[in-house]
Amino acid sequence: MMIPFVDLKAQYEAIREEVNAAVLRVIESAQFVLGPEVEAFEREFAAYCGARHCVAVNSGTSALHLALLAGGVGAGDEVITVSHTFVATAAAVRHAGARPVFADIDPKTCLIDPAKIEAAITERTRAVMPVHLYGRCADMDAIAEIAARHDLTVIEDAAQAHGAGYKGRRAGSLAPLACFSFYPGKNLGAYGEGGAITTESEETARVLRELRDHGQSRKYHHERVGYNYRLDGIQGAVLRVKLGRLDAWTEARRAHAAEYRRLLADAAGVRLLGDVSYENAPVHHIFPVFAPRRDELAEHLRREGVSTGIHYPVPVHLQKAFADLGVREGALPETERAARETLSLPMYAELPRESLARVADAVRRFGAEAARA
Numbered sequence: 001m002m003i004p005f006v007d008l009k010a011q012y013e014a015i016r017e018e019v020n021a022a023v024l025r026v027i028e029s030a031q032f033v034l035g036p037e038v039e040a041f042e043r044e045f046a047a048y049c050g051a052r053h054c055v056a057v058n059s060g061t062s063a064l065h066l067a068l069l070a071g072g073v074g075a076g077d078e079v080i081t082v083s084h085t086f087v088a089t090a091a092a093v094r095h096a097g098a099r100p101v102f103a104d105i106d107p108k109t110c111l112i113d114p115a116k117i118e119a120a121i122t123e124r125t126r127a128v129m130p131v132h133l134y135g136r137c138a139d140m141d142a143i144a145e146i147a148a149r150h151d152l153t154v155i156e157d158a159a160q161a162h163g164a165g166y167k168g169r170r171a172g173s174l175a176p177l178a179c180f181s182f183y184p185g186k187n188l189g190a191y192g193e194g195g196a197i198t199t200e201s202e203e204t205a206r207v208l209r210e211l212r213d214h215g216q217s218r219k220y221h222h223e224r225v226g227y228n229y230r231l232d233g234i235q236g237a238v239l240r241v242k243l244g245r246l247d248a249w250t251e252a253r254r255a256h257a258a259e260y261r262r263l264l265a266d267a268a269g270v271r272l273l274g275d276v277s278y279e280n281a282p283v284h285h286i287f288p289v290f291a292p293r294r295d296e297l298a299e300h301l302r303r304e305g306v307s308t309g310i311h312y313p314v315p316v317h318l319q320k321a322f323a324d325l326g327v328r329e330g331a332l333p334e335t336e337r338a339a340r341e342t343l344s345l346p347m348y349a350e351l352p353r354e355s356l357a358r359v360a361d362a363v364r365r366f367g368a369e370a371a372r373a
């Protein structure tokens, strides 16, 4: 029996009655787009993040796009972000008409290196978009300090970081704008696509609400050209059910991560993510290990019945879609090394303890065999 990488069916089993009732409620009300369930979710998720406003949209990518527009980013601007991320981070910058500029990561944490941000700033730089990769917050105080000195907007890509803590606050309240994805496999996932932007500013929230709904301030009155980025009522209802469970699921992920770290502390042939220097509480969207012989390790684990993932195998700057940026191989050495060496182990709240031990054993056997060879 293969140990899956994630198991959304196991999660559904635990919430089946509640989710079914919530979905039926929407169908019977026929409020299929936005509507009361989405509005209630927006209030509840804003409160959860410690932000004043939440604007729900139809994906994390849409959230990033609108946050950039609301942050004043447009044609000719540059946005500093990372290349070691899901492609959507950089694609959204393109959607806004701007140019992504990549800062290398800190190899110990796989998060943006604040020291590299300063060096990437030009007179065109308009915003910085750190990614809370794998569910751990970037060093937002250090980033805010640089941004304030250069008059830049900061936008959190918190697509992997629902509930992640930073110095007693949560992702979604650490910058003027923050973006979440509710893609099914994320820590808080819809039953389809979904996303949201959180902000402190009422005016920004109003602009975001217009932008997600064809720029209209009231029905058929269009203040600007907007988008159809509305969230479905069914997704709002499902997300409300799941938000109530999120903290318990996060605690389970934290326990799994602690157990992995204990079991793999002295494993040969693999490295674990290093600690950050600031107070933080990660939510372990992904549990990565790093191995110079990553592809062999993945194959070994597959033969031992363990599914793995790679987040992400090709950095954004080396993707064909971004070739026009002219960033060549070798330009971001830590990002490129992470892409070559990273391997994601199974991680989800319902992961049984025995499976976790089986995964760790299989990883340790690979290291032991490699050491003998």
Ligand SMILES: *Cc1c(COP(=O)(O)O)cnc(C)c1O
Binding pocket: 059, 060, 061, 062, 085, 086, 088, 089, 131, 157, 159, 160, 180, 181, 182, 183, 193, 194, 195
């Ligand atoms: C998932 C993800 C996104 C995009 O979200 P979608 O809902 O898939 O559009 C953006 N950034 C990061 C870091 C992600 O992991």
